[in-house]
Structures are given as C-alpha cells and as structure tokens.
Amino acid sequence: MSKPLNRRQFLEGSGSAAAASLLAAGQASAQAPTALAAINQSFLFEGKTFDPALVVDAARILAQRPVVPLVATDLPDGYATLPFDLYSGIRAQPGALIWAGENRGFTVEPLHRGYVFSNPVSLFTIEDGTVRRVAFDRSKFDYGRVPPPPANADLQFSGMRIATGLERPFEVAMFQGATFFRSLARGQNFGALARALILRPGETRGEEIPFFRAFWIERPSPASGLLVIHALLDSESLTGALRMTLRPGDVTLIDVEMTLFARQVLDHIGFGCTMGTFLSGPQSRRGFDDVRPAVHEISGVQMRSGTGEWIYRPVSNPATLQVSSFMDSNPKGFGLVQRERDPAAFMDDDQRFELRPSVWMEPLGDWGAGSVQLIEIPSESDINDNVIMYWRPRQPLAAGSETSIAYRQAWCWQPPERPGLALATRMRQGRGSQGRRRRFLVDFTGDRLADAGTVAATRAHISTTPGQIHNIRLWPFPERKLMRVGFEVDPGTDSLCELRLVLQSGGQPVSETWLNRWTW
Numbered sequence: 001m002s003k004p005l006n007r008r009q010f011l012e013g014s015g016s017a018a019a020a021s022l023l024a025a026g027q028a029s030a031q032a033p034t035a036l037a038a039i040n041q042s043f044l045f046e047g048k049t050f051d052p053a054l055v056v057d058a059a060r061i062l063a064q065r066p067v068v069p070l071v072a073t074d075l076p077d078g079y080a081t082l083p084f085d086l087y088s089g090i091r092a093q094p095g096a097l098i099w100a101g102e103n104r105g106f107t108v109e110p111l112h113r114g115y116v117f118s119n120p121v122s123l124f125t126i127e128d129g130t131v132r133r134v135a136f137d138r139s140k141f142d143y144g145r146v147p148p149p150p151a152n153a154d155l156q157f158s159g160m161r162i163a164t165g166l167e168r169p170f171e172v173a174m175f176q177g178a179t180f181f182r183s184l185a186r187g188q189n190f191g192a193l194a195r196a197l198i199l200r201p202g203e204t205r206g207e208e209i210p211f212f213r214a215f216w217i218e219r220p221s222p223a224s225g226l227l228v229i230h231a232l233l234d235s236e237s238l239t240g241a242l243r244m245t246l247r248p249g250d251v252t253l254i255d256v257e258m259t260l261f262a263r264q265v266l267d268h269i270g271f272g273c274t275m276g277t278f279l280s281g282p283q284s285r286r287g288f289d290d291v292r293p294a295v296h297e298i299s300g301v302q303m304r305s306g307t308g309e310w311i312y313r314p315v316s317n318p319a320t321l322q323v324s325s326f327m328d329s330n331p332k333g334f335g336l337v338q339r340e341r342d343p344a345a346f347m348d349d350d351q352r353f354e355l356r357p358s359v360w361m362e363p364l365g366d367w368g369a370g371s372v373q374l375i376e377i378p379s380e381s382d383i384n385d386n387v388i389m390y391w392r393p394r395q396p397l398a399a400g401s402e403t404s405i406a407y408r409q410a411w412c413w414q415p416p417e418r419p420g421l422a423l424a425t426r427m428r429q430g431r432g433s434q435g436r437r438r439r440f441l442v443d444f445t446g447d448r449l450a451d452a453g454t455v456a457a458t459r460a461h462i463s464t465t466p467g468q469i470h471n472i473r474l475w476p477f478p479e480r481k482l483m484r485v486g487f488e489v490d491p492g493t494d495s496l497c498e499l500r501l502v503l504q505s506g507g508q509p510v511s512e513t514w515l516n517r518w519t520w
Contacts, residue, residue, distance in 0.1 A: 197269070
C-alpha cells in the first residue's frame with residue numbers, strides 16, 4: 001500500500017525546503033497519485049508563515065508528477081444536477097462573509113459547490129502573515145429550496161465572490177469554475193469572462209481545461225484599495241502559480257503574474273484570454289428573428305500592435321467556426337470591447353448589454369513574437385460565450401520548461417489608453433448594387449473629424465483580399481465629429497474577403513485601422 005504524504009514534512013520548511021519535502025514524499029511513481037491528492041486535501045501551508053515562493057514551489061513539484069484530476073464524487077445526491085435557479089439560491093449568510101464587519105474595504109463570499117460547479121477548490125486567508133484555512137460549514141449557508149448536505153460534510157468550495165466596500169459598495173469579481181474569473185468597473189453589469197490560461201481551443205484533438213486547486217487571499221489593510229490573491233493551477237500538460245492584485249474602481253485593474261511549469265510540449269497555449277457573447281447586431285444578424293435590434297455584450301476586438309498601430313475588428317456570429325490570427329511581436333495591448341453604450345441599440349431592460357465591461361490586456365515585459373487569436377463560434381443563444389480572444393506565442397513551451405508572464409487587465413468602459421484617432425463606432429452591411437456585391441457603411445467618430453481642414457483632406461484607403469472595392473463615398477458630419485464611409489465589395493467567386501480601411505489626411509492616419517472578415 002502506498003504511503004500518503006506527511007503534511008508536517010511538507011510544512012516544516014519554506015521555499016525549496018518545502019519542495020524537497022514533497023519530492024521525498026512521492027519518490028516512487030506508485031506513490032505519486034496519493035501524494036498529489038494529499039496536496040489538494042491537506043490544508044496546504046495552514047498555520048505557517050506564507051511566502052509566495054511556496055505556491056511557486058508547489059506548482060514546480062506538481063509538474064514532476066502526473067496530474068490527479070479533481071473529483072466530485074463527494075457531492076450530496078442531486079447537487080451536481082441542480083438547475084441554475086435552485087443553485088443560485090444557495091448563498092453564504094451575511095455574517096459568514098470573510099472580513100465582514102472589519103471595515104477592510106473588501107469581503108469575500110465562499111461559493112458552494114453544485115450545478116456545473118462541482119469541482120472542489122480550497123480557500124485560505126493570509127492574516128498577519130499566517131495561513132488560515134477557510135473551513136466548510138453548512139450552517140454558514142442559506143440553502144433556499146435545496147436540502148442542506150449532511151452536517152459533517154466537508155465539501156470545500158467552488159470558488160469565491162468578491163465585493164468592495166470602498167465609497168459605494170459593489171460586487172467586483174468572481175472566481176469560479178476551471179480558471180474562469182470575471183470582474184467589472186463601478187456601474188457595470190457582469191459580462192465578459194476571463195481565463196487564466198487557455199489550451200488548444202478550437203482544435204480537433206480537443207481543448208484541455210486547466211483548473212484552480214487552491215486560493216490564498218491576503219487580508220487587505222484598511223483603505224488600501226487593493227486585494228492580493230494567490231492561486232495554484234493544474235492541468236494535464238502544465239502547472240502554474242499566480243499572483244493577482246485587484247484594484248476596483250471606475251476602472252478595475254487586475255495585475256496578473258504567472259509562473260508556469262510544462263509537463264509536456266505545449267504548442268498551442270493562450271495568455272490573457274477573454275470570452276464574450278455576440279449573438280446579433282447590425283454587422284451580423286444571420287436572420288435572427290428577435291424583438292431586440294442587437295444582442296451582444298461585446299462588439300469587437302481592439303488591438304494596439306507592437307509598432308503602435310491601433311486596430312479595431314468587429315466580431316460576428318458566423319454560420320461556421322471562424323479562426324483569425326493577427327501576427328505581431330511584443331503587442332502593446334488587446335482586448336474585447338463593448339462600444340455600443342446606447343440602451344436604445346438593444347431595447348433589453350433585463351440584460352442591459354450597454355452596461356457590460358470592455359476588457360483590455362496590457363502585456364508587461366517582453367512577450368516576443370506570436371499572434372492575437374480570435375475564435376468566433378456559431379451560436380443560437382445569448383448565454384453562450386461564443387467569441388474568444390487570446391495571445392498565442394509563436395515559440396512552443398518545451399517539456400520541463402519554466403515560463404513567467406505578466407499583464408495588466410483593465411475592466412472598463414473603454415481602454416484606459418486611447419489612440420487619439422477617430423474610432424469605428426458603427427457598421428452596417430447589406431446587399432450591393434449588383435451580383436454578389438456587398439454594401440458596407442462604417443462610421444468613424446472623433447475630435448479630429450470636427451476640424452474642417454482635416455475633413456476636407458481626408459481620404460479613405462480601403463483594400464480587400466481577395467475581391468475588388470467599388471463605389472467609395474464619404475459623408476462628413478463635422479458638427480457630430482463623424483465621418484461615414486460607404487463602399488461595395490465584389491468578392492467575385494470567393495466566399496471570404498479580408499477588408500481593411502483607414503482614414504488618412506495629409507498622408508497620416510486620422511482613424512484607427514478597421515478590419516473585417518466578410519463570409520458568404
């Protein structure tokens with residue numbers, strides 16, 4: 001019989017000493033599954049002085065052993081199949097929120113397991129430098145219409161919900177399921193979803209889903225305005241340690257520092273991943289019979305290339321899966337953005353899509369060569385996150401390698417850094433004047449389009465690959481700081497065209513570069 005990991009051995013030291021204890025406990029390959037399962041169940045670092053290096057070392061050691069999948073066999077009968085309305089009724093009691101009543105600017109609500117969130121996650125706090133386990137206690141939950149679990153059950157948690165009490169309190173972030181998390185700025189509704197890591201999305205061999213095993217949350221100082229979270233990540237192909245610093249406000253910032261350890265060669269890995277919903281809009285309706293004129297929480301992809309070019313690409317709900325790659329080196333920023341802020345554009349007083357956040361990624365450090373990847377998935381429902389965006393490095397991660405990456409994530413109304421150029425704010429398309437031609441109207445809005453001299457000298461530079469451009473026309477509206485560009489695309493016999501449009505005046509751009517993929 002294999003011998004389980006001795007937790008005291010592992011906790012005797014810190015940093016590399018802790019790593020050595022774990023290695024010693026799992027030398028024999030037959031012992032590895034028991035040792036790794038013990039990591040998930042053994043109240044890691046509880047009662048000890050916390051050092052972020054401990055999480056990094058735990059990830060390093062985990063990478064030297066096969067992954068032990070999370071299991072959900074301990075859930076009470078029926079919990080894994082709870083309908084959403086019953087599951088959402090299970091909430092922590094107000095007095096059970098972590099740091100409730102301590103005036104620390106944040107409270108943390110442990111989230112119950114159930115519904116699709118069946119995998120166990122361990123939660124710890126770091127108070128006065130010491131690690132303390134957040135113990136599961138059914139008496140701290142209101143179960144609504146769901147029968148409570150047995151009194152002695154230790155179910156751990158599915159994640160956590162974070163609220164800030166700074167000035168005007170609001171719910172600011174949620175970490176739940178795999179490595180999913182979401183946030184928002186003040187005054188917004190939850191919308192787009194982020195992932196700490198994405199592996200092989202859209203591939204025929206199947207996507208690999210990493211997951212969080214544990215979180216360590218540092219108790220915030222009163223009025224500090226920030227919350228620091230550490231996490232241990234695991235997957236079949238790699239492990240990782242994360243440090244996330246959350247700063248909520250009119251723009252909510254999350255700084256992410258991540259160290260990854262590859263078990264295998266990774267030739268398709270994604271950083272800074274964001275997902276969102278686009279069902280229909282003026283640029284892509286696909287014949288939807290919906291009372292709402294538009295249904296989307298994101299409208300497009302914003303990029304700032306390594307050379308400084310500002311690019312915008314509207315997203316769509318295609319008839320077939322679409323994958324686009326935007327090659328770059330050391331990108332300055334990218335993200336999924338919601339540019340439509342007029343409630344009349346949606347006429348949906350329940351979903352309030354105009355209040356959904358834009359998510360902007362600012363790489364920190366040298367990211368090298370790679371591409372911004374955009375995946376657009378056909379969808380018939382407005383609850384599907386059918387648009388995925390992330391950075392894919394050109395160089396694969398070698399087996400046994402250690403990789404560090406960092407970025408700043410802004411959950412905002414618009415990206416914090418603005419281009420100073422006119423933005424593409426509206427787009428329409430429809431039948432052209434003859435044959436298979438398509439007619440496009442693109443609106444650009446910006447202060448520079450209010451200047452009569454600039455407007456008079458402005459020209460639209462439009463190209464398509466393949467196909468031809470016809471009937472270019474500009475309508476200036478300087479009183480509205482707007483320029484409307486109309487043109488037709490003749491695809492010939494092709495069923496896909498890549499379009500590119502930029503406004504220039506005096507040889508210099510006065511607008512961002514607008515890209516679009518048209519498919520028949």
